[in-house]
Amino acid sequence: MPRRDRTAITNAIRRKLDRIGAPYLPMPHKVADWANKKVVCKEWTEYRERCARHCQKYPDYVASFRRPGVETAEQVWTLVKSSSDSDLILAKLLPRYTRYKWLTEQERLELGATAKRALVIVLDRMIAAGLKHGTITFNSIFDALAARYSDHHPESTATAVRDMSRNRAKRCRRDLLLNGVSVKALWRLATGSWARKDDNNPFYWVDRLPTGGYRVDYRKGSPALAEFLDIAREDPEYSPARPASGLRLLFDEMKPAREEKRPVRMPEREVCADIVYNEAKIGDRSESILRAQEEARLVFDVAAFVEDHNKVDADMQSLRQRLGPGEYDIDLDLANVKRKIRRRSKGTRLGKSSPKSIWSPRDEELFCRSLEKGFEIGWTIDDPDLEATCLKELEENGDKWTRHVRRYAEWRKRRERSATQVSCADLVKASLVARKWREEVRELLVRYDRARTHLGTFQEVYEQVTPGTVGVPRRSLRKSPTGRQYVDIRTGFCKIINRRYQPTHLWPTFVTSKNTRREERQGLSESDCESYRQRWFKARGPDGKICNLTGVDISSSQTQIIALLIGSDALLGITASKEKSLKDRLAEWAWTKHQDPGDTFKLREGCKPYSGPKDERLRDLVKNLWMRVCYGSPEYQVVQDQWDDPVTYGPGWSKQKGAEELLEAQPGYGEMKEFLEVLRKVARLAYGTNRYDGVRLVDPFDKAGVRWNPVERVEYELGIEGQKLTLSVPGTKKRDGTRVLRRGKEGAYPVDMRELRKMLPPCLVHMLDAFFSSLVMENLARYGVRDFVGIHDCWLVPQSVRINAETKEGRKVLEQAIDEAAAEWYVGLGPIYSFFEKYLGADEPYVKRMKRRWEECMEGQNYPKFVYRSI
Secondary structure (H helix, E strand, C coil), X not given: CCHHHHHHHHHHHHHHHHHHCCCCCCCCCCCCCCCCCCCCHHHHHHHHHHHHHHHHHCCCCCHHHCCCCHHHHHHHHHHHHHHCCCXXXXXXXXXXXXXXXXXXXXXHHHHHHHHHHHHHHHHHHHHHHHHCCCEECHHHHHHHHHHHHCXXXXXXXXXXXXXXXXXXXXXXXXXXXXXXXXHHHHHHHHHCHHHCCCCCCCCEEEEECCCCCEEEEXXXXXXXXXXXXXXXXXXXXXXXXXXXXCCCCEECCCCCCHHHCCCCCCCEEEEECCEEEEEECCCHHHHHHHHHHXXXXXXXXXXXXXXXXXXXXXXXXXXXHHHCCCCCCCCCCCCCCCEEEECCCCCCCCCCCCEEEECCHHHHHHHHHHHHHHHHHCCCCXXXXXXXXXXXXXXXXXXXXXXXXXXXXXXXXXXXCCCCCCCHHHHHHHHHHCHHHHHHXXXXXXXXXXXXXXHHHCHHHHHHHCCCCCCCCHHHHHHCCCCCCEEEEECCEEECCCCCEEECCCCHHHCCCCECCHHHCCCCCCHHHCEHHHHHXXXXXXXXXXXXXXXXXXXXHHHHHHHHHHCCHHHHXXXXXXXXXXXXXXXXXXXXXXXXXXXXCCECCCCCCCCCCCCHHHHHHHHHHHHHHHCCCCHHHXXXXXXXXXXXXXXXXXXXXXXXXXXXXCCCHHHHHHHHHHHHHHHHHHHHHCCCCCEEEECCCCCCEEEECCECEEEEEEEECCEEEEEEEEEEECCCCCEEECCCECCECCECHHHHXXXXXXXXXXXXXXXXXXXXXXXXXXXXXXXXXXXXXXEEEECEEEECCEEEEHHHHHHHHHHHHHHHHHHCCHHHHHHHHHHHCCCCHHHHHHHHHHHHHHHCCCCCCCCEEEC
C-alpha cells in the first residue's frame, strides 16, 4: 500500500477519534462476521491510534495488564532455543496479516516481540499446571492470553471466557488478533509434538485426555525449568501464573504484596454470559466476623510439614515402582478421568435416566491387565462354582462380554502382545479368577492418586518453605522466613454462596483432620498417626510460647440442625449421646446385620474386609452415605462413588439395596426424607411462579438478602482457527441434540430447575451452620480471643487463652461460647420459617407443625443445646 494512502487513512481516523473523545479503549468490534474477517489496514491503524491516545490519557493502563517485559521474553526465547532441538521459528507464532505489505518494518519487529512475550505467558501457564500435575485446555490458554492482551476482558464481570457472552468472547479474540497474538499457533506449539513425553521439551510433557484437553507433568530436576521460573518470577512487570489449587502461605511478618493486601470485599458470585447470579452479599455483621478471622494468627510447623510432604513423595515413588513395569505393569501415565453420560429409555421422562460412567483409559488398562493376569493364574475345569458363575454372567450380560473380547484384543495389540483368540466364557473366567488381584491394584492406584493429589495441592507451600526447590523464585526466598521450624501465618477470608466462610490462603480449613497413615498404624508412633491439621498448625499461648490447638466439633451437625429446625424428636434422639456418635450407631447396626448368617444384608468382602464396627473405613462408609443422602444425593450414586474409593470406604456395600435398608431402618429417616421433599416442592413452586427469579430468603445472621438462582446452561463451541473455545451460555438441549439459546428477561436468565432442587437442601443447612458458627466466633471475639479458627461446625483455639487478664483453658472458653450461641441461634430461626411460609403458604400443615414447635420452645424458653465433642 502506498505511504500516501496509509497517511490518508490515519488522518481520517484521527478526525474520527477527535470527535469521539476518551476513553478510546476498548475498541468496538463488529462481531457478526468476525470469523472470516481479515485484519485490514484501516482496522489495524485505528486500533494503534486508539491505544496511543488511551495510554497518553491513562499512563498506567498497559502496566495494569502485567505482561512479561521485553528482556524477559528475549531471555526465555534464548532458553527455549538452546534447550530444545526443535526448529522453533518466530514467523510460525505470528498472525497471518503480519506478511501484509502495508505493515512497516518497525511494526513487524513489535509484533515479533509481542509473540515472544505471549509465549512466556503460555509456557508459564503450562508449567503452573504441570507443577500441580493438573490439566490444561484451550480455554485455559485463551484466558491467560486474553487477561493480558484483551481490552474487553477486564470489562466483563466474568474472570473466564467460559462465563462470558458469545459477543464478548469474539471481541476478546479480535483484541488478541490486533495485538499480534495468534492463539492457535501458541496452542499448537504448547501441546504439539514438541510437548510429548518422549520429545525434548525441557519444561513439561502433556498427555491427551479422552474428555478433551491435556494432562500436564513437569520435568522433575530440569535445570531449564528452574531457570525459566527464575526468569519469569524475577520480572517486576510480570505477574506469573500460579498452580490451580491456589494454596500458599501468607506469612505474618511479610510486607503485604500486591496480591496479599487486605482484599477488597467483593461478594462471591457466579457468572453466566456476563450476568451475575448466586451472589453472596455481605452484611455488616458478617463483615465484622470476616475481619475478626483475618486478625487471627497461627504458627505453622515447617519441619512437620516438610517431613510429611517428603514422606508422601516417597510413598508415591514407591507405589509408582510397584505399579509400573515389573510387579503390576500398569501404565500410570494414562489419564484417570471418567466421562459421564445420560441415557434415557423410550417412554421415560427427562431426568429419570441414570448416569453411565465411561471408563477412563487407566480403568481400561487395569481391567485388561487383570484379564491377562487371570489367564496367567489359570483355573481348573472341574470347578463347579466358577462354571456356574460364568454361565450366569454370560446369560445376564452376554453383549457386554462380547464387547470386552474386542476391547481386550485391541489392548493386546496396542501393548504389542501376541494375538490370541479368546472366547467370552474364558474371558469371564479370567475376570473372576483375577478379581482379588484387580481389587488389590485398585486400592494401590487410589493411594497413588491420593499421594499425587496431596503433592500437587501443597506444592507451592513446599516451595515457599524449602530453599533450592524447583519453582521457588529468588525474590520469594528473600522475603520468606526459610530455615526456621516455626513461622507465624495469617489469611484473608471471603463469604461464599452457601454463606460459609472461606480462607484465601493455607489454613486448617483445607487440611484433613483424619488420622494419617491409619492403614499402617502398627509399629508407628503416636505422632505419626496424628492428623496433618494437628501436626502442621500450632498457636501461641498467653506467654508467647508455642502450644497446640484444642477444639470442639458439633456431632452430626447436619442432622442436629435439621432436627431442631423441623422439631424432630426422633432425629434428635440419634444424635443426643456424647458417648456414641451417629456414625458409631450406623456402623454397629451395619456390622450386626452383616454378621447375622440369616440376614440378607451383607457388606462386600473384598481383598481387605472390614474388621468390625470400629473399623474407620466402615464408620466413614455409613457417615458418608447418611450425609450425602440427607443432602439429596441418590443412593445409587453414593454407592458407586464409595466403590471407587476403597482406601477411604473399604469394600463398600454388596448391593445398593443394602445401603437403602440401613437408611430406612434409622429413626427419623422418614422425617428427613419428608424435609427434603418439602424443599424440592419449594423449588418447584418458585420455578412455577417465576422461572427467572430462583429462591429468595434472608440470612438469619446479618439479615442480608440471599438469592439462589442457578442459570440453565448449555455448552456452546465457538470456532477459532480450527480450535474450539467452549462457552457455557444460557440455554438447554432439545431431545434431538440441538441447542437452544435463550434470551435474558429483565437482565435475568431462566433458572435451572434441577440444579435449584439439588443445591437448595445443602445450601440451606450450610447457611444455618454458618449462622451458628458466626455466633460462636462473635462470642470468642467479644471475650478477647484473637487467635481462633472456625471450620464450619468445628472451632479451634489455643490450649490457653487470656480473658480479662486471667489465663483460662481454651477448650472451656470455647464450650462457653458454644452454649451461649445455641439460644441466640434458635431464636434467630424466624426468617427461615418465613421463607417456608412465603413459598408454601402459612396454612401448609408441614409449615404450621414445625413453626408451632419452634414457637412453643420460644414461649417456654426451652432452648435446645447442640451436642458436641472435644477434638
